[in-house]
Amino acid sequence: MKEEIDEELRFHLEMQTAQNIAAGMTPEEAHRRARRSFGNVQTVREECRSARGASLGETTIQDIRFGLRMLWKNPGFAIVAVLTLALGIGANTAIFSLVNAVMLRPPPFPEHRRLVFLSEKSRHMDDMSISYPNLLDWQKQNQVFEGIAGFRGQTFHITGKERPERVEGYSVSATFFSVLRVTPLHGRVFGPDEDKPGAPLVVVLSEGLWQRRFGSDLSILNKPILLDGESFTVVGIMPRSFQFPRTVEFWTPLGLNYAQEAWKARANHPGIYGLARLKAGTSLEQANAEMQTIASRLAQEYPDTNTGTGVTLMSLRERMVRQARPALILLLGSVLFVLLIACANLANLLLARSAARQKEFAIRVAVGAARSRIVRQLLSESLVLALLGGLFGLVAAAWGIRILNQIIPAEVREAILINLDAKVLVFTFWIAILSGVAFGLIPALQASRPNLSNSLKEGGPGAGEGRTRHRLRHTLVVSEISLALVLLIGACLLIRSFGRTQAISPGIDTENVVAMSFSLPKYRYPEPQQKQNFFNELLQRTSRLPGVKGASLTTTTLGGWQMGYHVAGQPQPPRGQGDLCDYNAVSPDHFKVMGISLLRGRVFSDADNEHAQRVAIIDEKLANKFWRNSDPLGHKIEIGGDTNESAIIVGVVGHVKNYGVDQASREEIYLPAGQHVQPSMHLVIKTTTPMAELAGTMRGVVQAIDPDMPVTALRTMDSILGENIAPRRITMLLLTVFSGLAVTLAVVGIYGIMAYSISQRTREIGVRMALGARAQDVLKLMLKQGSRLIIIGIGVGSIAGFGLTQFMGRLLFEVKATDPITYLSMPLLLAAVALLACYLPARRAAKVDPIVALRHE
């Protein structure tokens, strides 16, 4: 387009010249005259261009090129700006990808919004597992679901040609696959006929297991494999992408268990949870209403077992997300704050720079450039900067994501795979754009409104600092300080909360304690005596190993089995409202190995076997509940709903916080393993032998007793305990990192603005000193200014922090959101650091030679 206009103007010029010659002038004169009457070609060209209204695209490209050139010419500024942005945007992207993986990614099933998670609600728990007869009745009686499926964790020993292995999977109703609308990779899933007791045994394998153990051989279909010694026919293979709710290896029919007496009992809740799909057009509320109706009907029909039992429904998505939500929102908010602070810094930087370009803008405005044009150009420059920052931010984010993936506990890592998917990339782009606008708009608006007379004056202050610009920059600094303080307060609260959890003893001593689990398959250990023999042998051999200080057996390492109980002599509670305790069958040495203190009476001994009187040990929480001022020893206590075993209390031990130091825990009852043989037990070992060596030794020990027994991995008690607090620890860690970042950025910002404003006032300082001010006075003056900003910032930040941390309540343990220590120490810390940032440039100002200062431009 430029060439066209040029050509047209050239033509005009030639015609004019020709006419001049025809009028009698010499060629040079003619040309000169014509040229002169033409005026400024450039202006004409620009006018034409703007008259035509140059296309948006053209000007944009022009602006982008100009912006890039500006950055190229100021590499120092460019590097600092891009790095700051990369940090802020990168952190946001990384956290967003975490949020995306956990919360935003919907369950990967068709029409997932209609999927509902079901559990039973009792007086004690909102989220209790379902009893099988109840499940069957729900399936029969409901009208609102296309199908209800039960699912339950299941482990088997898989034996055969290869090494015996323990595999984890799920027992599921036949409707499970149709509810989720998933199809097998090969073969088929089982049908309702196979979901009954006595039906031919079938199993569906996962692609992973199929590949690992059967070499992806299709001929395995319709062939039998041995699970716990029983022959199951493989009917199908599920694809690797199907990972609900965790990664598992197989699916067997839930109904097969119905043959067991324990499952037929309506009072038993063997760990089944429900999944259902709403019928088209039915809402969650309608389903909820109907299920409550069914539950009440069942309560009337079976008052012994179902009184007070209801149904808890929630959408599947909600269930998956619930726990993580508060922490994730906290993290996202904090990382946004960091970005805001970075933007404020950049805005300040740009304001300073645009002050230097005042003359350029003044001229343009004087010549008639539209103000919006200048704003647009400056904004484009900022956007170029922002997009560059975004690009580098992606690189930083990829690195950050890798770190995140490593600190996430292994169990959930596959379920939430954090990666840079399309949604995250879009997010990064928009965050970059928004940041660019955020830090670019105010300087752009400011710059396009130059004080013309001041800027164009020769020798006037090259960078005219208007009152508004001062105020803007001060406002930015104050907001930086506030934001940083809010983050600091949040981080400090979390750290203190975490410290509290660490300080409280969980009731066990985990040093040098490891555990491994065993489950004895029924087909090889049908009799209780056989089970007993295996475990006794195991215990004895382990105890004799060098380096082993003690070994014990226990049914659960940390809670997980609940039983009803009743203290003899206490009034019988109404049905369905009895008390629940955490129950455990342990070998005599268990309390010593786990470091649980004995408070009264005695621990179990080998004499407490199946021939002896039934005994039990209770924990101090239970003891305080019923025998606050008396001695519980010798009293009788009944365990279990239907079995009604009565045992004599022989000891009281310390309470163990089974579910994490900051979570509620139930009363605990221990029974001797010798009197309550279980097919599955954990072996707990207190040892100084390193884990790797011990693993090998244990393998030898186990195989010496039973060569077909799979050996599971050794885990430290610390890691088992740590599972509960890992998410909170990660949150705390991240928030600390972010507040550190925020403080650094804010401090850099304060330093920058102080240094800049002092350099602006060099002449003034020179005057003051020439008039008799001492270095000290100058210092004090500068500091006073800086402190005013800091105080305002801290004030605003404290109030904002106060308001925002109210929402943190759920994440804090034994620390109030208004914790005074935090609100005293953090502002002081920030004030001290910020003051230092003011002091350094101020000190330099005080050292200025007045004569030099007076001559300063």
Add this chain to the structure above:
Amino acid sequence: MATTKAELLQGTLDLLILKTLNAGAMHGYAIAQRIQQRSDDVLVVEEGSLYPALYRMEAKGWIFAEWGKSDNNRRAKYYTLTRTGRKQLEEETAVWERIHRAITLVLQTA
């Protein structure tokens, strides 16, 4: 002959250009020449005003531009009046005459 440079309002320049182009297609130089001649050398259109006006009117769709060959075989941009332009010419002429009448009335009063 002495020429008087009269400052033309932007609107009247548009009117003159439109009227000139009503006679036929011509390039920028010719338009300026024509206006100067027709007005007895009173109205001299500066290039700095002419071309921006032409581009503006083209953007508004009143005139249509295309490259062609001039008399002396040079490449030049020729402008023609569009239908919209013709209508605009009528409107602006009517407005101008109204204003002219009004001013004359005022000046006539003593």
